[in-house]
Amino acid sequence: MSYKYTVKDRFLRYVQIDTQSDPEATSTPSTEKQKNLGEILVKELHEIGIDNAHMDEYGYVYASLPSNTNKKNVHKIFFAAHMDTAPDASGTNVKPIVHENYQGQDIVLPDDNSVVINHKEFPMLKDKIGQDIITASGKTLLGADDKSGVAAIMDAANYLIQHPDIKHGDLTFLFTPDEEVGRGTEKIDLKKLNSDFGYTLDSGEIGHFEYENFSADSVTIEIKGVSAHPGYAKDKMENALKIAAEIVARLPKYTLTPEVTTGAQGFIHPVKIDGALEEASIIFIIRDFESENLPKHENLLKSIMEDVLAGYPNSKAEFIVKKQYRNMKDHLVKHPQIIEFAVEAIKASGITPVVGKIRGGTDGAMLSEMGMPTPNMFSGQYGIHSKKEWTTVQELQKAVDVVINIIKIAENKGK
């Protein structure tokens, strides 16, 4: 592909705009400042020549390119990335630094010498020699998660406009707020997406492609103990806090817990305890790649609860299971071409595909659940949510190539 990429300059521009989202806020977007980036994207999309680009009241940016092929049955595809950055590290005054022609050294960040990007933590650095690494300056995160995806999609749009000879079906580009606070799909307008399926560009290492994520439920145990004056509590009091503590203490320690599980293993994980003497509640998240394992984990938890309650005859507890989301594989196996296009496109870009599992959820998982299958593609992200976050110019460019190749392959396979 002989083309003057715009992805690096776009990336450097976008990361300097503070778009940190706020987990406490209930508005959409959770922080108004995310719209500052949205406005720039709309303006740049107009400059590229996509006049229909616009941002809605919730801060979602949509742009579409109508089909230019004579073929009738070409899949309609969207590409999405999130504009916000994680609340875990500051996103204010991000000063990106390009370390051109990286020579394999540890990278000490100038604004805080204690922040060092080293080989122990990032063994993949040895594969990046000769590339141009982009870091922050030591006081903030970089925002490669997910401005790498945003910049790559923007550059792909630019590429298509500059190469009208490339045939494609209907395409939509989507930029969302609030992914990092778990609300990135809340206000997506599926009609506007006008797609059969799509891809998020929000994964880490080059070549990575993920179409499996955890299936997820939450469990709330609501405990009603028996209150009494502590001075006169003998044979009366049943302390809800102690019941809650006992349930947590009896959880499996060597299996089924985040601290000891990896790969395809699931877990039962308490995330919050609230309460007082008379009433207490515990919130758990239950995770597994096999949806049918969720009820098994839940039954185990329920039996622990019942065992503990047996020692408190006048107390009660309610066990409330709520479905959160499912492994997108459950949806994607019905549309094998979504995976084929992606794997082929990665190969066509000269990269070895690494198909992995996400030990978490993504916007794509939520979208798949909403009936819009959306696996996740790499965009070049390392050390995310931290001051050590970095990416490389060359991987950003590869992400652009993969998007273009997916679009070409989809058109090729159309009839």
Ligand SMILES: [Zn+2]
């Ligand atoms: Zn992300």
